[in-house]
Amino acid sequence: MNLWFTELYENDSGFAVKIKETLFSGKSEYQKLDILQTEQLGKMMVLDGLVMLTEANEFSYHEMIAHVPLIAHPNPERVLVIGGGDGGTAREVLKHEIVKECVMVEIDELVVEKSKEFFPEIASAFDNPKLNLIIDDGFKYIEDNKNAFDVIIIDSTDPIGPAEPLFSSRFYKNVNECLKTDGIMSAQSESPYLYKKIIKLMYANIKSAFPIVKMYTGFVPFYPTGMWSFAFGSKKYTYQEKPRIEDIDKLENLNYFNRKIYYSAFDLPNFAKDLVK
């Protein structure tokens, strides 16, 4: 059988990948989840028709969303991950010995369950005693907790569907209050080549809540255009001010992130700089 999965970008272009077999296909209260065995990229997780990760390349996204805020903070002992039900972001967070507790609030238990079953390497964090997994609404959790975390990582799906409230200015104000006085957040912020309107609005919202806001980027193949951006929001420290740069050398199994990438990820091409100025 010649079976292909296709993800469309604004209906007019897209990514296609050849599929060996469907490993799981189901629907939770929140979204549709498919796990597919590809020919080229290992297993692939798809939520509501959009590629979330492939085994071959998940490292770039997870390393970049997690390590940048954690290195920028001088003492990130308590970390909160919103979303990220596959476990990849938490896996990267827990590579930092300095982290005492990583709380992860995922709305959809099915994603966690199936990640444990089909992506044990990515889901390895769920066995870590420092991980506190809470199945709940991230928006509500952040609203209910004040002055509680050093770093918050928003590892959400796109701003259409269950993650929509996670792109609002009210949400970012709550993130600010959920952080301690010198806290830092990171959030996935889409592709600057394609989603210019969403990005402009998202960064305006973050700027309404944080005094220090920057975009940084990484190569994430098989996300739309392969250029992915992340928002860095900070209450006190710039990314250059107090980075634990030497601690990068203690992080194991880094396929992407290193000392130079930490800094250069913030150097934006002109068209991306224009979006967030």
Place this chain on the structure above:
Amino acid sequence: MNLWFTELYENDSGFAVKIKETLFSGKSEYQKLDILQTEQLGKMMVLDGLVMLTEANEFSYHEMIAHVPLIAHPNPERVLVIGGGDGGTAREVLKHEIVKECVMVEIDELVVEKSKEFFPEIASAFDNPKLNLIIDDGFKYIEDNKNAFDVIIIDSTDPIGPAEPLFSSRFYKNVNECLKTDGIMSAQSESPYLYKKIIKLMYANIKSAFPIVKMYTGFVPFYPTGMWSFAFGSKKYTYQEKPRIEDIDKLENLNYFNRKIYYSAFDLPNFAKDLVK
């Protein structure tokens, strides 16, 4: 009509884009050329089934292949472009006032003709009196000219088809001899996520011909994986040694390249560093 163009990556994944109409479809002595009007990305040029450029995003590739070697060289008066028949690389080269002559050797006259007809903005360099267009075999031209250029840019197609000899060690030795004693070359060098074997071989070949060899990268959407690499080969100067960094501010209409990108493009993710060490 619901018409889609698809480019496959090693047969198991690919890029698809919706087509309004085919503007030109023809075959030269060397390759098949198609020019398509897309819904999303403007006009698109396709050679032997592979996307060469889209109007929406051609800037990133052309700026990165041209400006990096030209900024690294203290006095790039004579520049040679091999390939690049669409004219985009020459357009970027000729933004540098210091350039006295840009020789462009393209094997396929059909590409030049059709680029003038369908991509006048990209082909604008062909009207520039500093451009010397030669329709000939780039391999032969380089073999026949010694000690003649400050910068050589290899803007070739992939190493399958007419461009194959442009990836051999003999070719890079000839490039070295075609350069003056302090000359610099750049060459497109494929995606580090997908073409690991080709890249290892290509960089080994360049290292056999040049004492200073580096990889740099840029976000090139709708080339495979969106991460594109370029080889930097130099006879004398490192990229940090004599860059005309202030001259970047004199370059007009840069959508991608800037002072910080010049340096940070050389900061590679770990998996890419491993390929070229």
